[in-house]
Amino acid sequence: VLQTEEHDFNPLNLQNFDISSLIQEVASSFKRACTKKNLCLYLKTTSISVFSDQDSLTRILDNLISNAIKFSHPGKAITISTENSDSKVIIKIKDQGPGFTENDIKLVFGKFQKLSARPTGGESSTGLGLAIVKVLVENLHGKIKLTSKEGNGALFTITIPQTITV
Numbered sequence: 254v255l256q257t258e259e260h261d262f263n264p265l266n267l268q269n270f271d272i273s274s275l276i277q278e279v280a281s282s283f284k285r286a287c288t289k290k291n292l293c294l295y296l297k298t299t300s301i302s303v304f305s306d307q308d309s310l311t312r313i314l315d316n317l318i319s320n321a322i323k324f325s326h327p328g329k330a331i332t333i334s335t336e337n338s339d340s341k342v343i344i345k346i347k348d349q350g351p352g353f354t355e356n357d358i359k360l361v362f363g364k365f366q367k368l369s370a371r372p373t374g375g376e377s378s379t380g381l382g383l384a385i386v387k388v389l390v391e392n393l394h395g396k397i398k399l400t401s402k403e404g405n406g407a408l409f410t411i412t413i414p415q416t417i418t419v
Contacts (some may be wrong), residue, residue, distance in 0.1 A: 266306050267305075274300075275333065279314040280318060283319070296332075299337070308390045317386060317409050325348050329348070332345075333347075340415050347406060359398055393413045394417055395414070
């Protein structure tokens with residue numbers, strides 16, 4: 254069992270599923286939040302069969318999409334895309350929010366980090382979400398990368414193997 258001080262992570266439950274279907278399912282759960290903030294959520298996904306842990310990927314997507322909504326101003330767009338490259342799946346979540354300062358980028362995956370950007374609709378933030386996302390991605394033998402400039406949105410890129418072997 255993978256653990257942090259705050260959370261226990263169950264062993265991987267590996268199964269075959271389509272990454273595009275999972276993204277569509279998770280994204281649809283945010284339809285109301287997007288409507289409330291007048292945000293457009295664009296999906297540019299292709300059907301890619303993976304052998305991975307669906308629950309972990311759901312938690313990762315849930316957190317990153319939630320953050321994109323939380324920190325985006327009304328009328329902006331969030332784009333989720335996928336690609337398949339060298340037996341790896343690349344998932345990109347791009348928003349048009351406030352972006353991250355250089356200092357924030359250094360701290361972004363740490364526990365309990367309150368960064369300079371503030372939610373735009375009064376939402377709360379514990380500062381734990383991205384630390385948990387990083388642990389979950391690494392548990393899937395993957396990597397997560399943040400590309401951002403202050404005032405110019407954020408792009409989270411997750412790269413995981415298409416098939417996890419144990």
